[in-house]
Amino acid sequence: MRILICVAISVLLFSAPAVDARGFGGGQGRGPGPELWSGLEFTPAVGHWAEYQMTPEGEKPMTMRISVVGEEDDAYWYETVVTNENGEQMVSKMLVSGDPQDTENLKRMIVKSGDEPAMEMPVEMMAMMGGMAEPESETSETTTTDLGAESITVPAGTFDANHWQSTTDDVIFDTWISAGVGPYGVVRSASAEFEMVLVAHGDNAVTLITETPQAFPAMGLPMSGKGK
Numbered sequence: 001m002r003i004l005i006c007v008a009i010s011v012l013l014f015s016a017p018a019v020d021a022r023g024f025g026g027g028q029g030r031g032p033g034p035e036l037w038s039g040l041e042f043t044p045a046v047g048h049w050a051e052y053q054m055t056p057e058g059e060k061p062m063t064m065r066i067s068v069v070g071e072e073d074d075a076y077w078y079e080t081v082v083t084n085e086n087g088e089q090m091v092s093k094m095l096v097s098g099d100p101q102d103t104e105n106l107k108r109m110i111v112k113s114g115d116e117p118a119m120e121m122p123v124e125m126m127a128m129m130g131g132m133a134e135p136e137s138e139t140s141e142t143t144t145t146d147l148g149a150e151s152i153t154v155p156a157g158t159f160d161a162n163h164w165q166s167t168t169d170d171v172i173f174d175t176w177i178s179a180g181v182g183p184y185g186v187v188r189s190a191s192a193e194f195e196m197v198l199v200a201h202g203d204n205a206v207t208l209i210t211e212t213p214q215a216f217p218a219m220g221l222p223m224s225g226k227g228k
Helices: 002-015 123-131
Strands: 049-056 062-072 075-083 089-096 106-113 119-121 142-154 157-168 171-177 186-191 194-202
Touching (some): 142 186
Antiparallel strands (some): 049 062, 157 171
16 A cells, blocks of 8 residues: 555656746645646756755645666656655656656656565556646646845755746745756745755765566556666
């Protein structure tokens, strides 16, 4: 069951449609939402990682670490690790030829929950599940404003960043972007009901999935390859 939860989270983070915003959509400002990195430029460099503390209003904080842990055949291994307040981890590792938000860039995907065996999902299954996602409503309009360069201090230190502010249905999201911080550059993102801050970053990332993954039981769909 836990591995299925991990898969579900990975699918949500991967298959969401993009939105035109420098802040994180999240649906009425209640949290990061599946479109967490939408609207931001993916600039992968092997070894780069960034770790964030995410705190939705009224909920306990959790940490999320994103990193680029390898390169293979002109594509990058992009890894996401989510850790809850109990120290339980869920890991997804994707081989992508471009922005991970675009399902057409997905070459392989491996997931691991806690101490359970790593499992590889068929790319065909990911494409099918992404196609079943409900389209985003077009009734809301998002306006994005560049507020210019600012100095911002977070747990990871003080950064020169560019401040973007987006508004959707009267919900305001502020995001600060700094070059060289992980694959997306985010230093802080916040609304009235959610905050995400950078707590650490670096250039020495290594994967947490080192075992050969098992095949995911996916209704007979063929696997795309064996894990490394």
